[in-house]
Amino acid sequence: MAVNRYIAVQREAVEEIVGNRLLQTTDFELGDQLGEFLSGRELDLAKIAPRLMAQRGASNAGLIITCAGAKTPAFVVFDLEESHLFGDSQAKVDAVQCFQRVLRFSVKYWDQRVLNPTELIYPAYSKAVIFPFPISQKTGFRISVDLNPYAGRLQKRGQSERYLLVYKSGREENQGPAETPSFTVFRKFIEDLAKIELGVHVAIPEGATIASFQNVSIGSPPGRLDIHQGYDLWMRALTSEQRRFVESGLATPMRIEGPAGTGKTLCLALKAVHGLRTSEGVDVENSSLFVTHSEASRRSIVSVLQSMDADNFLTALSPRRVLKVATLQGLCAEILRRELSDTELLDPDAYDAKQIQLLYVEDAFHRAKDELGTYQKFLSSSFLSFLSSEDEWPIIQMLQHEIGVVIKGRANEQFDAYKRVPALKSGLPLVNDGDKSFVWRVYELYREQLISGAQFDTDDVMLSALGQLATPIWRRRRSREGYDCIYIDETHLFNMNELSIFHHLTKREDRFQIAFAVDRSQAIGDRGWAGDFDWETLVPQESQRLDHSKMKVSSVFRCSSDIVNLAFSVTSSGANLFTNFEDPLALANSNQSFEEERICEPPAFVVFENDEALVDGSYERAERMSREMASSRGDVAIVAFTEELFRALIAKAELANKPVEVLKERGNVEVVRRAKQSGRFVLSMPDYVGGLEFDGVVLVGVDQGRVPPSGGISHESRAFMNFTAHNRLYVAITRARYRVLVTGVRARGPSSILNTAFSSHAIQLRE
Numbered sequence: 009m010a011v012n013r014y015i016a017v018q019r020e021a022v023e024e025i026v027g028n029r030l031l032q033t034t035d036f037e038l039g040d041q042l043g044e045f046l047s048g049r050e051l052d053l054a055k056i057a058p059r060l061m062a063q064r065g066a067s068n069a070g071l072i073i074t075c076a077g078a079k080t081p082a083f084v085v086f087d088l089e090e091s092h093l094f095g096d097s098q099a100k101v102d103a104v105q106c107f108q109r110v111l112r113f114s115v116k117y118w119d120q121r122v123l124n125p126t127e128l129i130y131p132a133y134s135k136a137v138i139f140p141f142p143i144s145q146k147t148g149f150r151i152s153v154d155l156n157p158y159a160g161r162l163q164k165r166g167q168s169e170r171y172l173l174v175y176k177s178g179r180e181e182n183q184g185p186a187e188t189p190s191f192t193v194f195r196k197f198i199e200d201l202a203k204i205e206l207g208v209h210v211a212i213p214e215g216a217t218i219a220s221f222q223n224v225s226i227g228s229p230p231g232r233l234d235i236h237q238g239y240d241l242w243m244r245a246l247t248s249e250q251r252r253f254v255e256s257g258l259a260t261p262m263r264i265e266g267p268a269g270t271g272k273t274l275c276l277a278l279k280a281v282h283g284l285r286t287s288e289g290v291d292v293e294n295s296s297l298f299v300t301h302s303e304a305s306r307r308s309i310v311s312v313l314q315s316m317d318a319d320n321f322l323t324a325l326s327p328r329r330v331l332k333v334a335t336l337q338g339l340c341a342e343i344l345r346r347e348l349s350d351t352e353l354l355d356p357d358a359y360d361a362k363q364i365q366l367l368y369v370e371d372a373f374h375r376a377k378d379e380l381g382t383y384q385k386f387l388s389s390s391f392l393s394f395l396s397s398e399d400e401w402p403i404i405q406m407l408q409h410e411i412g413v414v415i416k417g418r419a420n421e422q423f424d425a426y427k428r429v430p431a432l433k434s435g436l437p438l439v440n441d442g443d444k445s446f447v448w449r450v451y452e453l454y455r456e457q458l459i460s461g462a463q464f465d466t467d468d469v470m471l472s473a474l475g476q477l478a479t480p481i482w483r484r485r486r487s488r489e490g491y492d493c494i495y496i497d498e499t500h501l502f503n504m505n506e507l508s509i510f511h512h513l514t515k516r517e518d519r520f521q522i523a524f525a526v527d528r529s530q531a532i533g534d535r536g537w538a539g540d541f542d543w544e545t546l547v548p549q550e551s552q553r554l555d556h557s558k559m560k561v562s563s564v565f566r567c568s569s570d571i572v573n574l575a576f577s578v579t580s581s582g583a584n585l586f587t588n589f590e591d592p593l594a595l596a597n598s599n600q601s602f603e604e605e606r607i608c609e610p611p612a613f614v615v616f617e618n619d620e621a622l623v624d625g626s627y628e629r630a631e632r633m634s635r636e637m638a639s640s641r642g643d644v645a646i647v648a649f650t651e652e653l654f655r656a657l658i659a660k661a662e663l664a665n666k667p668v669e670v671l672k673e674r675g676n677v678e679v680v681r682r683a684k685q686s687g688r689f690v691l692s693m694p695d696y697v698g699g700l701e702f703d704g705v706v707l708v709g710v711d712q713g714r715v716p717p718s719g720g721i722s723h724e725s726r727a728f729m730n731f732t733a734h735n736r737l738y739v740a741i742t743r744a745r746y747r748v749l750v751t752g753v754r755a756r757g758p759s760s761i762l763n764t765a766f767s768s769h770a771i772q773l774r775e
């Protein structure tokens with residue numbers, strides 16, 4: 009095996025490589041082979057990218073990669089000896105990343121396009137520095153490029169400014185751009201190039217069609233694909249990690265875990281279809297269940313599955329292989345053999361229901377306070393002082409969280425169990441049983457309101473269904489009516505009551521054929537998970553838990569690398585503050601294509617003089633954003649961070665006839681579809697945009713005193729508000745593909761949650 013001292017890539021070949029989605033990372037098989045090729049393995053390059061050809065230079069010092077039919081004499085030359093790139097010490101995944109980042113930079117430089125903040129040019133020295141890795145990985149690793157190497161000599165031959173020379177890489181700045189690189193290896197390349205004929209045509213090898221697969225993508229630029237694609241197309245587009253998850257058999261529980269936008273929902277849907285198709289192939293029965301958190305996401309998953317050609321399973325064309333998509337509530341209502349109308353149910357995913365719940369909690373709290381005399385002597389002094397000195401609003405929100413997450417979610421609405429559950433770290437400051445008794449009283453009064461209003465919240469339904477599932481009747485029906493495979497999307501949004509239903513629903517009692525997707529940081533507020541989410545509730549049998557397989561996905565398809573960086577700075581600052589806050593983005597990277605990169609802009613924070621200007625300005629910026637990206641208004645979401653701003657934005661829309669669709673229910677794709685069709689912005693709040701994606705988002709009112717709200721005065725309520733604010737900001741930021749614009753009021757200044765983002769330049773102030 010000859011050792012390469014250089015690798016040179018012709019300009020058209022550069023374009024071919026940056027444009028091919030399957031060569032962007034080693035997550036794809038072809039990208040993996042590219043990594044092997046770079047590290048010196050003898051591979052037929054044409055099998056990786058059919059129009060390319062690698063020729064060994066006459067001096068035997070390196071490889072010259074050219075493109076069929078292309079005569080342009082411009083090259084990027086990697087001096088492998090000086091730069092130490094692609095050597096034994098560099099992992100394949102990093103090698104491909106460095107290679108692609110340098111090539112992307114080169115195209116932009118040649119075309120004089122706008123550069124990223126991670127690409128710096130020093131015109132005085134004719135040098136450039138590229139930081140190939142996301143700041144989330146904090147490596148400080150840089151690659152130095154000479155933009156006009158060996159200039160004196162080449163100028164005489166009329167060849168200057170044709171070549172870019174990659175001469176150095178590392179963490180140290182050393183002499184910076186002033187350094188003069190060695191041209192020893194580069195000269196070899198110049199000699200070799202003189203002996204090569206450019207513009208030769210090559211025959212495209214058989215079976216190479218997959219490399220040009222990007223052309224199949226419909227509507228969207230290569231890189232990310234809209235989730236609505238056929239099954240066969242998706243199976244060719246998956247990364248190796250994703251494919252492994254989709255194709256492996258579901259004998260024991262399987263979890264897919266990763267940050268927002270990594271394709272978890274996609275993989276889960278494909279896995280369901282894959283399982284059914286496999287059963288069809290061998291003619292065995294397969295009744296599968298796909299569970300979503302809300303009715304809105306149920307409808308969206310059905311449409312995704314329809315595009316994956318799963319209609320015959322969805323409509324039970326063959327009763328032997330059926331795919332049912334349901335919400336857990338719908339399923340429980342079926343188990344209870346009872347229809348529940350919308351008015352009876354307090355949907356946790358809907359704005360109006362949340363408001364009603366808050367009102368009920370507020371009223372319950374007032375009434376409980378009237379009885380405080382009875383409780384007072386049992387309360388801890390710290391809780392008593394918290395109740396008497398803290399503002400009412402934070403207390404009510406914390407009570408609502410405590411009732412939902414702890415009393416209902418973890419303690420099955422039983423006081424004894426509630427006493428045993430440890431207090432949330434970022435929750436009400438409960439010290440002793442007396443404190444809990446008071447909260448319990450609030451909960452009882454809250455329940456009374458529900459009963460008198462003839463309303464259920466979802467936990468009532470779950471608990472009754474659980475009662476039914478534990479009976480001998482269900483145990484007998486189970487083998488007939490249960491499911492062979494269960495797929496659960498957004499598992500982090502289910503509470504303990506809900507999670508404990510699933511294991512009753514499998515056909516077999518001894519095998520949990522359950523696949524589920526998790527991103528813990530998208531669950532709003534502290535859920536009291538110690539280390540992991542309620543994994544033991546989902547799969548109570550220890551042997552099954554031990555057997556389960558876990559797949560981590562880290563290539564973010566949805567968001568640009570700048571947006572991944574910004575989201576990272578938010579989760580990492582949360583992880584520093586709260587021990588139980590997960591930082592899912594630590595190793596994530598963006599897999600956005602070169603074409604998409606052109607639409608992106610680094611995230612910015614824009615300030616306005618007052619709230620009125622903020623509302624007007626946010627609309628104006630959203631308008632500008634959609635125009636600049638050439639996206640429909642429906643691809644831009646305006647997300648208000650407080651109720652007041654939400655109402656003010658709605659009022660403005662009504663008054664000034666602004667084109668908006670208001671989204672008040674989590675993940676409702678129909679609203680988004682309507683917005684796209686009628687050219688209106690989607691106006692919403694962070695709690696309702698989860699599960700959706702947009703080209704750009706404008707986050708309104710992310711400033712001091714609002715995110716987190718300054719209402720609380722005590723340490724405890726500040727921690728609670730802060731935790732929730734981190735989750736919300738993370739969810740809202742990761743909805744955007746290309747652009748994130750954050751707005752606030754000048755006198756308040758940006759939210760402190762963005763401090764890390766500002767100091768690491770993940771976001772910039774813009775006028």
Ligand SMILES: Nc1ncnc2c1ncn2[C@@H]1O[C@H](COP(=O)(O)OP(=O)(O)OP(=O)(O)O)[C@@H](O)[C@H]1O
Binds near residue numbers: 235250272273566699
């Ligand atoms: N291998 C891939 N190639 C191209 N696009 C992909 C790939 N995997 C996922 N995508 C696209 O990335 C986007 C995000 O996918 P998806 O919604 O499944 O992510 P998610 O992890 O469930 O996100 P969230 O946690 O925010 O709900 C979708 O538009 C999807 O079509």
